[in-house]
Amino acid sequence: MQVLMEVDEHHWWYRGRRRVVRAELDRLPLPAGAAVLDAGCGSGRMLEELAGYGSVSGIELDEDAAELAASRERGEVKTGRVEELPWPDSSFDLLTSLDVIEHTPDDSVALTELRRVTKPGGWLLVTVPAYQTLFSLHDVANHHYRRYNRASLGRPARGAGWQVRRMTYFNSLLLAPAAAVRLAQRGRRIEEGYTPNVELGPSWMNALLEQPLRAEARWISRGRTLPAGLSLMALLQNPPP
Secondary structure, X not given: OHHHHHHHHHOHHHHHHHHHHHHHHOOOXXXXXXXXXXXXXXXXXXXXXXXXXXXXXXXXXXXXXXXHHHHOOXXXXXXOOOOOOOOOOOOEEEEEEEOOHHHOXXXXXXXXXXXXXXXXXXXXXXXXXXXXXXXOHXXXXXXXXXXXXXXXXXXHHHHOOXXXXXXXXXXXXXXXXXXXXXXXXXXXXXXXXXXXXXXXXXXXXXXXXXXXXXHHHHHHHOOOOOOOOOEEEEEEEOOOO
């Protein structure tokens, strides 16, 4: 579990994604002391970031990860599925669900349930892996059902009643080399020894690889978007009353 905490804290991808997410959240007109939920909170590292916006809660399917998240003492953490959230209707001003809904068999069900617990006028920020054409061994090993583009994320979001306010790709610089690797993986079997585990690596490498995401976060903080990337971020709003 200590390894998981170290990876979440220091790995360039998680650090960079937090910067990108914060760049978008910092632009929102949230009420003081907002009620915030991280749906699919993993080890709970994002709860520490979200605590700056209000009172935070989390939910995580993996019991060990949920226990670790609760140990951070940043708010209530429950064990469960995003398709069956144990909170009443209209509980939260802000939800985040970071690289979660691609793990659900039916993303429409997940998005509908996330909207149920969102207050009218409240927000959901979602990140997902981009481009179904890049679906590969990496996705199979990580139990992904799908990857997304703007249209394939927008459809179930609107179908669930969300208003799509903004979408942007991110992690753009690594798109070409990562795409080459993912396409080369197609047709391989997991038994060949592939593992989806994320390794921390040396600190200098993490610092180097995080730099493009730092730059993208600054770009997004100005209200701009990126036309391509390995990931897609959507800002959705529950229609105001």
